[in-house]
Every structure is written in structure tokens, then in C-alpha cells.
Amino acid sequence: MSAVKEIVLTFSCQDSKGLVAAVATLFATLGFNIRESSQFEDVERNRFFMRTVFECPDGYNLGQIRSLFKPLGEQYKMDWNIFDSQSKPRVLIAVSQWGHCLNALLNSWKNGSLPIDIVGVASNHNVMRDLTEWYELPFHYLPITADTKPQQEAQVWQLLQDVQADFLVLARYMQILSDDLCHKLNGRAINIHHSFLPGFKGAKPYHQAYDRGVKLIGATAHFVTADLDEGPIIEQAVERVSHVNSPEEMAEIGRDIEAVVLNRAVRWHAEHRVLLNGNKTVVFSR
Incomplete structure (x- = not known):
């Protein structure tokens, strides 16, 4: 050593x-x-x-x-x-069909401002293959159906071992992880949720926000647990909106927030600034 x-x-x-x-x-x-x-x-x-x-x-x-x-x-x-402090954690990113968070992470990694070593991207869709390979990273296509979920998650877990990843980032990976995989990844998986938790959980949060006439929308980065969208929160941010914004416009604003929030959470975790405190976190951010 x-x-x-x-x-x-x-x-x-x-x-x-x-x-x-x-x-x-x-x-x-x-x-x-x-x-x-x-x-x-x-x-x-x-x-x-x-x-x-x-x-x-x-x-x-x-x-x-x-x-x-x-x-x-x-x-x-x-x-x-x-x-x-000079050792960069090895990170595997999982994504589905939206690439804004993935692209932000890859760009920050490529320009050296994000202190991680991205070892690959896994996805249940092929949409982000071109983006991933443009950054000269391995792309792992792992399709999933309701019937093949256990087998696909076993592939994800094996991939984490094969690439020796220190943690997993769910960059708009639109699949709910099983309790078993969540327990295996305890404290080692970060998710970005397109809502200001704990409100508006589940599907179409921006439509829920629009229906309630909210004035602030946001995003939440949190550790993954078996309780859906209930993991310890690492970072959040909000942006003001009004009655003139459509759900689609809110979603566009939200995507920008998501990318920023996830980048911060990944950075702070990589720099060992996030300490678990029961169902909360202590974050020694700069």
C-alpha cells in the first residue's frame, strides 16, 4: 500500500x-x-x-x-x-430514457470537476448508448420486463461487482429497485427524484404540482432504500413557477434543477461529506 x-x-x-x-x-x-x-x-x-x-x-x-x-x-x-482524499470512488450510472442528469454527470466528470471515476452506464433502454459511447465509456444494455425483473437485477448486481463500483447513481433510472437490491446497496446508491420530497411522490409529480397550483417546484437527491422515495435526503433545490407555467414547462425547469442537485449530491458523497444520521443525513457541504 x-x-x-x-x-x-x-x-x-x-x-x-x-x-x-x-x-x-x-x-x-x-x-x-x-x-x-x-x-x-x-x-x-x-x-x-x-x-x-x-x-x-x-x-x-x-x-x-x-x-x-x-x-x-x-x-x-x-x-x-x-x-x-486523492482516491476517486468508482461509480456506475443507471439511466432510462431521459439523459439530462446523465449528460451533466458525464460532462462534469470529463472536465475534471467531479471527483469520481465513472466506470460505465447501465440502462434498460438503448436510447443513451450514443451519448455514453461519445464519452468513450462502456454501455450496458440490460432490458427489463415484469417477468424478468429478478434476472435483470441480478445482472445489475453482478455488473457492480465486475466493474468494482463503489456506488451506484440512478440518473433518472425509471425502475423501482426490489427490496433485496436496496438492502444490498444500503448507503451505496443515490437517486434523483423529480420532485421536492416528501411531497408529490410517484408518477407525474409535475402534473400533481400543476393540479395543486404550486409556486415552487424542485428536485431531491437521496439515498435509495426499500421505502420508495423515502431514503435519507442529501440535497434539494427549488425554482419559482406560477400559474402561467404548463406541466411541460414545469418539467423542463425541473430537469435543470435535477441535474444540478444530483451533481451536488454525487460530489459531496464522493468527497465523504455525507454522514448518515438515522433516516436523515448530516452534510458537510462547502
């Missing part, structure tokens, strides 16, 4: 006095330097969350650093991890 120059430490645990000092003292003693640090206390749950970026002295690899931190993690019963 090669030496690392910079690490990201994330953890959550029961709050206690001296916790931050203990972490800072350990790394200071080893010669590490803090470059960025964020923390949050959930007072209701008495739970503490922290994300810190450390500059590393020469000679340490990731395994050594994790071993040195492990006793402290055990002492405070932390849910913790340490990452190489």
Missing part, C-alpha cells in the same frame, strides 16, 4: 467531553496537520458528527493510519472511516 498525502476522517458517535481534543491530539502527535474540519452535534440524539481533512507526514499508508486510529475509535464506539 503506497503512502498517502492527505486523508479524510469521518466519524459519528455519542457525544462526550474531550472527544475533539482526543482526535486532534492523536494526529498532532503523529505529525499530521488539519486542513479542513467540520463538526455537528445532534442534541436530540446526543450524537456527534465530524469530518476532518489531514495533511499527512511522509511515510504513512492508509492501512497504518487506520490501525493507529482504531483504538480511539473503539474507545468512543465510533462509526468511523479514513479515506485517501
Whole structure:
């Protein structure tokens, strides 16, 4: 394992006095330097969350650093991890027939502004093949019917293993994942929902919004769970509309929001800024 120059430490645990000092003292003693640090206390749950970026002295690899931190993690019963900040997570994207979110992700990845390594695109339609291959990425056509859903999901799961993906992004993949696949992907799948959750779930949310005469529409990026569109929310955004906007115009506005929101969520997850807090998240965004 090669030496690392910079690490990201994330953890959550029961709050206690001296916790931050203990972490800072350990790394200071080893010669590490803090470059960025964020923390949050959930007072209701008495739970503490922290994300810190450390500059590393020469000679340490990731395994050594994790071993040195492990006793402290055990002492405070932390849910913790340490990452190489220069290592980009491997991402598989799933899409159906709408390509606005996919195109935004691919463009940000290609120009180097999105810190991920996209390893392929999977789809139940062939519509996005040309776009994917224009970016010189593998396209995996995995058609699905009601009768073949278990077999198709097995293919998706196998593909994730084959490409060694760290997480899956559903970029307007218009299929409901089974409970089994959701459990396998717990904390490793991000979905973009074309609505400002928890309102207007299910089909045709913009038509629902139009029927209710809403003044704001939005999009929600969240972790995938077995409860449809109920996963922990990572990011949301809204745009003002009025009675003059048709459902089609609302949908067009919504597509722009979706692309922005999904990009943010993927970036923050890739940078280890998103920590789970029960059915919510703590997001240390910039």
C-alpha cells in the first residue's frame, strides 16, 4: 500500500467531553496537520458528527493510519472511516430514457470537476448508448420486463461487482429497485427524484404540482432504500413557477434543477461529506 498525502476522517458517535481534543491530539502527535474540519452535534440524539481533512507526514499508508486510529475509535464506539482524499470512488450510472442528469454527470466528470471515476452506464433502454459511447465509456444494455425483473437485477448486481463500483447513481433510472437490491446497496446508491420530497411522490409529480397550483417546484437527491422515495435526503433545490407555467414547462425547469442537485449530491458523497444520521443525513457541504 503506497503512502498517502492527505486523508479524510469521518466519524459519528455519542457525544462526550474531550472527544475533539482526543482526535486532534492523536494526529498532532503523529505529525499530521488539519486542513479542513467540520463538526455537528445532534442534541436530540446526543450524537456527534465530524469530518476532518489531514495533511499527512511522509511515510504513512492508509492501512497504518487506520490501525493507529482504531483504538480511539473503539474507545468512543465510533462509526468511523479514513479515506485517501486523492482516491476517486468508482461509480456506475443507471439511466432510462431521459439523459439530462446523465449528460451533466458525464460532462462534469470529463472536465475534471467531479471527483469520481465513472466506470460505465447501465440502462434498460438503448436510447443513451450514443451519448455514453461519445464519452468513450462502456454501455450496458440490460432490458427489463415484469417477468424478468429478478434476472435483470441480478445482472445489475453482478455488473457492480465486475466493474468494482463503489456506488451506484440512478440518473433518472425509471425502475423501482426490489427490496433485496436496496438492502444490498444500503448507503451505496443515490437517486434523483423529480420532485421536492416528501411531497408529490410517484408518477407525474409535475402534473400533481400543476393540479395543486404550486409556486415552487424542485428536485431531491437521496439515498435509495426499500421505502420508495423515502431514503435519507442529501440535497434539494427549488425554482419559482406560477400559474402561467404548463406541466411541460414545469418539467423542463425541473430537469435543470435535477441535474444540478444530483451533481451536488454525487460530489459531496464522493468527497465523504455525507454522514448518515438515522433516516436523515448530516452534510458537510462547502
